[in-house]
Amino acid sequence: GQSLEQPSEVTAVEGAIVQINCTYQTSGFYGLSWYQQHDGGAPTFLSYNALDGLEETGRFSSFLSRSDSYGYLLLQELQMKDSASYFCASKAAGNKLTFGGGTRVLVKP
Amino acid sequence: GAVVSQHPSWVICKSGTSVKIECRSLDFQATTMFWYRQFPKQSLMLMATSNEGSKATYEQGVEKDKFLINHASLTLSTLTVTSAHPEDSSFYICSPQNVAPGREETQYFGPGTRLLVL
Numbered sequence: 001g002q003s004l005e006q007p008s009e010v011t012a013v014e015g016a017i018v019q020i021n022c023t024y025q026t027s028g029f030y031g032l033s034w035y036q037q038h039d040g041g042a043p044t045f046l047s048y049n050a051l052d053g054l055e056e057t058g059r060f061s062s063f064l065s066r067s068d069s070y071g072y073l074l075l076q077e078l079q080m081k082d083s084a085s086y087f088c089a090s091k092a093a094g095n096k097l098t099f100g101g102g103t104r105v106l107v108k109p
Numbered sequence: 110g111a112v113v114s115q116h117p118s119w120v121i122c123k124s125g126t127s128v129k130i131e132c133r134s135l136d137f138q139a140t141t142m143f144w145y146r147q148f149p150k151q152s153l154m155l156m157a158t159s160n161e162g163s164k165a166t167y168e169q170g171v172e173k174d175k176f177l178i179n180h181a182s183l184t185l186s187t188l189t190v191t192s193a194h195p196e197d198s199s200f201y202i203c204s205p206q207n208v209a210p211g212r213e214e215t216q217y218f219g220p221g222t223r224l225l226v227l
Contacts, residue, residue, distance in 0.1 A: 033216070042202055042218045043153065087152060095141065095206055097216060099152040 002026035004088055004100035011106045018075045020103045022088035025069065030091040032064050032071045037102070038084045046073070048091075075105070083107045112136045113205055115219035122193055123227055130188045130222045132203030138183035139205030143216075144176075147200040159186055193226040200224075 004024045012018045022032065031050035035043035047055050049064035049071060061074040075082055085104050089097040112135040122128050132142065140161050145153040157173075159165035159180040167173045177189040186205070190197055203219040 035218075042221045044218070045216065094158065095216065096143070096155060096158065097153075097204075098155070101152050 002090055002092065002098040004090060004098065006086075006088055006100040006103045008101065009104045009106070011108065012078055013108050014078055014080060016078050018078060018105060020073045020075070020086050020088075020105070022071045022073070022100055023069055024071075024088070024090050024100075026090045026092065026098065028092045029066070029069075030093070032062070033089045033091060033097065034060075034062050034073045035087045035089060035099075036084050037087065043087060046086075078107050080107050080109070113203065113217050113219040115201075115203060115222050117222060118220060119223040119225075121225045121227065124194050125192055128190045128193055128224060130190070130201055130203075130224075132186045132188070132205065132219050134184050134205040134207075134217075137205070137207045139186075139207065140183060141206035142178075142180050142186040143204040143206070144178060144186075144188050145202045145204060145218075147202060147221075149200075153202065156188075190224065193224070195226045198224055198226045 006022045010018055033048045034046040036046050037043045047062040049062050054063045059076045064071040085102045087102045088100045114133045116131045142159045144156045146156050147153045155168050156171045157165045157167045157178055159178045161180050161183050165178040175191055180186040200221050200223050202221040
């Protein structure tokens with residue numbers, strides 16, 4: 001089976017930096033993905049880490065440590081539009097995704 | 110990114126009726142289609158995986174006779190919720206797998222279909 005743990009909620013102010021941690025217990029782990037989901041919308045792909053290390057995409061970065069079964073998503077220069085839920089998801093054989101419970105990020109002015 | 114459509118975007122039906130949800134990948138071919146379900150304030154849960162031209166594989170706890178999946182072409186898959194009940198009310202999201210080289214890691218999602226069963 002697979003399980004992923006991430007904090008349920010994070011609050012920060014505009015311009016701040018937020019790190020969302022994700023720990024996983026999985027079998028047949030291929031990599032870790034991150035998705036953003038606004039209320040009422042579908043998930044949108046943010047990043048994917050198959051190898052250890054940091055992947056940077058604009059204001060968002062994602063990190064993976066396979067030895068620690070741990071990853072994080074870093075949101076920099078927070079903007080109001082970043083208020084959303086963020087999900088980590090582990091990828092297994094057949095490209096199956098197992099999602100964490102989601103972290104609700106609330107950005108305040 | 111890839112373009113994925115779902116129809117309808119939302120539906121309200123009476124208990125006992127069947128509802129068909131269509132998912133189309135508009136600019137790429139998808140040999141594999143994933144169907145997810147998301148209850149309010151919860152995470153996405155994989156319901157089933159279908160490959161074009163073959164029977165779907167259902168996750169544990171998902172009734173295959175209740176959630177009928179058809180994946181007849183590389184651009185269209187349908188999910189039919191048969192004899193829907195209020196507990197089936199949820200957000201149903203499809204995710205076609207892009208088979209283009211170098212694009213396998215990016216998994217796209219349809220806009221979702223919100224189902225409310227009265």
